Amino acid sequence: MDLQTLIYEKGDGIATITFNRPKEMNSTNELVIDEMTKVVNDANADDEVGAVIMTGGTNIFAAGGDIKYMSEASPLVAERFIGKCHRMMESMAAAPKPYIAAIAGLALGGGCEIALACDIRLAADNAIFGQPEINLAIIPGGGGTQRLSRVVGSGWARHLILTGEMIDADTAFKIGLVTKVVPVDELMETAKKYAKSLSRKSKGAMAAAKKCLLISDTTDLATGLTYEQKAWAFLFAGEDQTEGMKAFLEKRRPVYTGK
Numbered sequence: 001m002d003l004q005t006l007i008y009e010k011g012d013g014i015a016t017i018t019f020n021r022p023k024e025m026n027s028t029n030e031l032v033i034d035e036m037t038k039v040v041n042d043a044n045a046d047d048e049v050g051a052v053i054m055t056g057g058t059n060i061f062a063a064g065g066d067i068k069y070m071s072e073a074s075p076l077v078a079e080r081f082i083g084k085c086h087r088m089m090e091s092m093a094a095a096p097k098p099y100i101a102a103i104a105g106l107a108l109g110g111g112c113e114i115a116l117a118c119d120i121r122l123a124a125d126n127a128i129f130g131q132p133e134i135n136l137a138i139i140p141g142g143g144g145t146q147r148l149s150r151v152v153g154s155g156w157a158r159h160l161i162l163t164g165e166m167i168d169a170d171t172a173f174k175i176g177l178v179t180k181v182v183p184v185d186e187l188m189e190t191a192k193k194y195a196k197s198l199s200r201k202s203k204g205a206m207a208a209a210k211k212c213l214l215i216s217d218t219t220d221l222a223t224g225l226t227y228e229q230k231a232w233a234f235l236f237a238g239e240d241q242t243e244g245m246k247a248f249l250e251k252r253r254p255v256y257t258g259k
Contacts, residue, residue, distance in 0.1 A: 001039070005032045008039045013199035014192065015043040019056040025063035026056045028110045030081055032066075037088045044095045047258070050199025050206075052095075053191045054118060055102040056111075058184050061127070064109025067136070078141075085110065085142040089117035094214060096207030098198045102191035103127045104184050108166070113142035116151060119210065121177065122191055123169040124184035129177060130166035150217050152177050202240035203258040208232075 001008060007018040017039050019026035043052045056062050073081065092099045092114075101107075101115040104124035112129050115121050131140045131148065139145060140161060149157035152175045159165070169181045182190050198206070208231040216224045235241050239259040247254035 001042070003035050003039070006035050006039060008042075010043075010046065010049060012196065013048065013050040014053060014195045015039075015046070015049045015051075016053045016055065017043070018054075019060075019062050022057075022060070024066060025106065026060055026111065027063050027066040028085075028114075029066040029069040030084065033081070033084045033088055037084065037091070040088060040091050040095075044091060044097065049097065050201075050203065051097055051195035052092075052099045053102055053188075053195050054092075054099060054114065055188065055191065056104065058104045058124070058187065060105035061101070061103045061107040062111030062114060063106045064111055064132070082141040085113075089114065089143055092117045093119075094210075096203065096210060098195075098206060098210070100191050100195055100198075102187050103129075103178065104187055109133055109140065109144075110142045113140060113144045113147070116143060116147040120194060121179060122187065122194070123172055123178040123181045124187040125169050125181055126184050127169040127172065127178070127181075128166050129160075129169075129172050130164065131161045132164040132166065134162060135164040200256070202235075202238075202244060202254075202256045204238050204240055205235055205244075208235060 005019070005021050007020045009016045017036070021027065021032070043049050070078065098120065099118040101118035101121045103115055103121060104127055106128050107115050108128070108130045109132060112131055131144050133140050140148070145161060148160065156175045160167070169178065172178045173181050180190065212224070212228050212231055215227050240256045243256060244254045
């Protein structure tokens with residue numbers, strides 16, 4: 001796969017997507033989103049991939065949209081671009097496998113929104129988060145006005161989006177934006193450890209869990225519980241459920257086949 005803005009690697013059941021525009025602070029434009037769409041679709045379709053890590057390296061995750069690109073965009077171009085962003089991020093959020101954001105340095109604007117589309121967010125101790133779009137007379141357009149409040153609650157989402165303020169990794173941890181903070185030199189090791197553990201779990205159970213969680217964001221409790229009941233029962237038709245419970249009783253690690 002010929003990529004200009006990303007590094008895409010696969011191995012040991014893990015796909016790693018690395019933003020690779022250091023001179024532009026890993027900012028996103030249409031080419032970046034097009035390439036991200038390609039690699040996300042590839043990772044989602046690859047049965048050998050059990051988990052996906054998204055990162056920008058140890059110095060910066062992604063500093064939002066490419067301002068030069070956006071400053072020259074017409075309303076129609078802007079709408080098409082943000083539509084591509086929505087579809088790409090929804091492919092991550094709705095994927096049957098888990099996405100892990102390994103965040104170091106700046107995760108601002110669209111960078112923060114990409115992290116929000118991931119299932120697990122890990123931060124290095126040098127990470128900085130924010131939705132500063134209001135300072136440019138726009139609003140978060142890559143899902144920030146919707147996903148941020150679902151993750152950190154309405155109060156903090158309103159504060160971050162309306163003020164445009166940035167927060168450090170410790171504050172992000174306290175409000176639930178990330179679930180773990182580690183030294184920057186341990187970030188990728190930690191992300192890979194989680195990814196390897198997740199990739200060993202039953203693919204069917206992982207897909208069902210993600211689907212139920214996604215539904216919980218958009219539906220009422222009664223409907224969500226009904227779906228959960230069916231999804232839970234359906235897993236008992238699979239070989240993985242039998243293997244998982246048998247391995248537990250035999251005090252050994254299960255070997256899942258995805259069946």
